[in-house]
Amino acid sequence: MTMTPTSQTVVLDPKSNVPGVRAPGFPDTLRAEWIKFWTVRSTFWSTAMLFVLGAGLTALVCALAAKDIASGAAGESAGSFVTWGMMIAQITAIVLGTLVATSEYGTGMIRATLSATPRRGAVLAAKALVISSTLFVVGTVTAFAGYFAGNWFLSREGVGLALSDDGVLRALFGSGLYMAGLGLFAAALGLLLRHTAAALSAVLALVFVVGNMAWLLPGTWGEWIAKAMPGNAGSGVATPVSFNPNLLGPWTGFAVFAGEVAVLLLVALVAFRRRDA
């Protein structure tokens, strides 16, 4: 092992800085989080899975159901099918969101992260931006791809939907928004629980199991709880016509979901700033 001499800048004052190097700010934290996000394999595989499931299953289900939709035997509107795969793809969004937070704790990476950027609010904001922007773009692209593929089968049977039809464009961009929201929801819970399996089970249970069970609650209050469950409130925006007629309106529901995500992020931020790393 040969040692090359280290440079001579010893009394390096980070305020005055090395020539040409300025003090880091939020854009640098954001870039660092972006690099971290894309330099682990799970990110590529999760986003690829999101696309395959989201677009692929939409196309498959539309192909299989087109005849029944056209004949009326399906008993559902074609609008319920053009984003069908996103219902399954949301699992990968949840996985990705959870891992963004919990992988740091599982590996001890969090210590490196916070020693590089001690401003914890900035770290959380950067993570939130990275996960939500990625999921919004990938979710929207996937929804469009699924729509174009699935709608081809529907159009063959004469029940296709135009992009200009009511709720179609809203649902395609809404799919991206819902994926982004789910990712943030999972990341916030991941930051609170700091354990991959625990956080993943909690989010999946809350969105899929508890969300569906809640419809069994009696009375008006039970109905409102069911409507407000994150998966139920947020998913309406992601489909032109929902299978479930009891959901809140698409934007009303999404506003409720966004509020829930915001509250959870805030709780996560408070805990993140207080706790030892």
Place this chain on the structure above:
Amino acid sequence: MITAQGLTKTYGQKTAVDGITFTVEPGRVTGFLGPNGAGKSTTMRMILGLDRPSAGSVTVNGHRYADSPAPLREVGALLEARALHPGRSARDHLRWLAVSNRIPAARVDEVLDLVGLDAVAGQRVGKFSLGMGQRLGIAVALLGDPPVVVLDEPVNGLDPEGIRWVRTLARQLAAEGRTVFVSSHLMSEMALTADHLVVIGRGTVLADCSMSEFIADHAASYVRVQSPQRGEVADLLRRQGLDVDVHDEELRVQGLDAAAIGELVGTSGLLLHELTLVRSSLEDAFMTLTADSVEYSAHEMAPTSAGIAR
């Protein structure tokens, strides 16, 4: 410069660090020594602002770590737990760290070369051996060319050549005028690396002094004298104002070196059978000092009556 003032960390009922005060000066290697569980890592995490002190404070260059505008360019740290994602390559790990603190990208390859990982920079760190992980940790610490370097157990998992390399590196960094703070539970390692020592046990500072003072104070030496005329020799030496202890067959003499004692005894016409300088090792001194503060101590196995079948 690192300054701790009454630094305390409690976890529920358990006090990990109990009001410690010390200063780590630039231009020398300060060893942070203590048995496992003494509070070394907790202290280092508090220096880096990762753990919040329960009381007291610790500052780096006069301010809290978290208040540094570019912490990696001010303090470089190797943390005991490998703070790495196993799926990321060594270069990517350094790359995001560099970006986060606006460290020029060229520095990444510089430090990879410096620690000897340039050939495996593209490999995922999950495949690294303990020693390679340790080298990457040191690369992280040096990335920002920081004036303050904090290394928690840097020689863990390194081979003898790696250990010597870390030792040379620490000494070189100090010679360049940097503040170097190195923790270890191995006295023998510290003896070769550190100029100054902060010894802790059970969360309190047991010693804060230069290495030579520590040796003088804790590693006592004496001259062992054996003679058939033990009583007369003892009297003679005591008359010279020397400190003489009688242990079984031998005399333990302090206050004069072996040669001078030999001449003294010889000119008096007394017989000598042995004249030896005995120095207790630093390891012994450290053990003695921290004996009461070892949290997890092993006990010798009692021999079983049956013994082992041979």
